[in-house]
Amino acid sequence: MPTQRPPLFVTVGSSPARLFGIDAGTRACRIAARIGLECAPAPEDGRAAVIASDGYAWDPAWLKEIVRRPGTLLTLAGQPVLAHLPGGFAVADGAAAMAAGRAEPFAGLDRLAAENIELSNAELRKRDRPFVLPLDPANPEPVERAAYDAAYKGVTDALTLYLWRRPAFHLTRWAARAGIDPNTVTAVGALLCLLAFILFWNGYYWSGIAAGFAFMVLDTVDGKLARCTGTSSPLGNFLDHGIDLVHPPFWWWAWAHGLAAYGTPLEPVYAAMLLAAIVGGYIAQRVIEGVFIRRFGMHIHVWQRIDSQFRLVTARRNPNMAILVAAMLIGRPDVGFELVALWTVLSLIFHAVRLAQANARAERGGTVESWIA
Template identity: 50%
Template structure:
């Protein structure tokens, strides 16, 4: 057991009050949910190690996670303490006085300070990347900007080109509406699951435009449920399993249904081509997932955050969303059969790229190179 492991886990204590709602809840409720998500006690009468949270500020949930293992550390904004992990009564009184006076903490408290506005940010151990989590004064006029920062911060790691460029604004608007209406992430996932099934049926019957339109709404919902859960701090094991389960299972069914629907559309694949396409996509889909898992096991990070090329390739690699772009453009010329063949070909190419990158990383590590994320 390391000294860090032996440290007692702090409680979380709100300081002050703030009537300004964020994502449809008070700041105190938001802090309570963040504490619960980290299995930290939430109390207004601390006695031991405690993370004090100044409710005048709204902050990224990452900060509480970051401070949990860093006793004697505070996070400030323009000199005023926003969060602080205190370990004794003297530190607690000094920080409480500073928060109430909106002034810097006395140097006699012996606290290490992290300035939230500093450009260097912090290193996120879980994501193996450097980032700059937000800390902002929570007042009504700042809510839109804080909610946007919170939403943007919910995009963890790298993603595909559609999720990054096409619908962030749609998903952001829907996430804000859902939060204010009290719609839960699981309800969004349920609606998306129904749309996913409808799209599969449409593809099977060759109703490709209907399937693409339905699938587009589903893909936006697939973004909204995760972002809603992170922004409102309402993630659950059921929700995670449901969301990730649907994400993992449905793409092969979509490709199979599309290939079968080409016949009803009037552009049938030959039997040989049908099975070649299906076999390539199924093998490539499973193999790429295994390669990504192997990279995580071997190097402790995702393959797509290793070097800049890998993050760029994640934008277009043969996942569901980039594949849908291929299908869309070839459907424009009324060749859905070419579309599904193109998806199979791109799946094979992407598989080769990932396999090569895995071997390159293993070769580099064997020759003494430290494999780290370029985002660190």
């Protein structure tokens, strides 16, 4: 039997609004294409369609929700925003009604009021009320801010979540309007990452920290730029996550090597033990995270609230860099290295205990599910 074709995605209306440097309709089509929909300029008779008013902007989470709910209308203040019209529905009439802002023709559909619904987003590790906002062509910034915030992970480290969230928004907005693609941002970040390694290796810690922090900000920008402009790609995702996964041990190795050049050397065997604790602990924590995902189908950081709170400070690159900066303020990069090793071991113990507790609960017949589900 032939497989059923996915619904078409059709934007209706004629809004001149532009978001992140591209017109709202093009951006909406890119988002739809990312989840496997086919964009079309008009609906087809007899084929299901998801229609979207281009007078509104919405979190991509809404589109995913509407796609999985045929016969559903999303509204804001009673006005139609998104609708999944089954093949038997008068799709062309529905598109015309949405373009005119009339909800009456959708009387037979289930309704979701955007003001009252919360959704879980496993990809971004959060549960919230996704945004739906009217588009003002003269002032797109409120929608751009909402779209940027919607692209942010709900569970991540404190520096990413609080320190450079706003500066990264302005960089993301500027890059989008300048036509810079996310992979270019990733490439520039990779060069800064390499520069930080070289500077740490030679004991130029403050310069290395500056390069490292610039890379860390761009590491936020590239992903947000891809999500906000609908330009994510498998290659970009691979490069971004690959660099994130691989580079931290090299930074800590370079930091240890640079101690002698800076004038605060550690005894070689002791330094090697500390480096082994940091790198081994980092790898072991990643393994624990992978085991947890494989066993329970979710990240360990979203199991219970304490896990999400600990993710703010767990021994990953950004919190470790905060420790090293604090040590540099007193001119002791060697002490910073020791503290990173200690914090890595403590974080590893925490995650190992949490994995054991989850396994024990499952073996007793209990459920292990995310607190944000």
